[in-house]
Amino acid sequence: MGRLTTHVLDTALGKPAAGIRIELYRVSGNSHRKIGEAVTNADGRTDAPMLSPLKEGHYELIFFAGDYLRTSGQAAGEVLFLDQIPIRFGIADAEGHYHVPLLISPFAYSTYRGS
Structure with a gap:
């Protein structure tokens, strides 16, 4: 059975990024439908596959x-250079x-694309 996983690493601090909220959307044309949500754990990973x-x-x-x-003290203020980071990708092999x-x-x- 195929699965989608993710993790986040903080390259500035050299450690996993814990506590990042992640949302997953299915995209069709200009339509986005939210199908999942998770938060990274202490290892920078989600506790279960995203899909x-x-x-x-x-x-x-x-x-x-x-x-x-902001929480890690690396950025401050209302307007940040990076705030929400979208990554759009395709799944061609459901297995x-x-x-x-x-x-x-x-x-x-x-x-x-990791392994």
């Missing part, structure tokens, strides 16, 4: 990084394992 079983299609994870950056990690700092982020 399982998988369905082929387009999805978007939104990472609420601004709250984490596969899709791992979408996020590496963040106050002024940059990156992602990749």
Whole structure:
């Protein structure tokens, strides 16, 4: 059975990013339908897969990084350079394992398809 997992690493502090809220949406054209939500644990991971079983299609994870950056003391103020970070991706193999990690700092982020 396929599954979608994620984790968040704070590259500025060199540690997992705990307490980040993540929302998962199924995307069809301009329509977004929220299908899941989780918060990262002390290891920067969610306690359960974001989605399982998988369905082929387009999805978007939104990472609420601004709250984490404020709490960790790395950012302040109402307007942040990075606040909500959306990552849109496709699932072509419903039997596969899709791992979408996020590496963040106050002024940059990156992602990749992990294993």
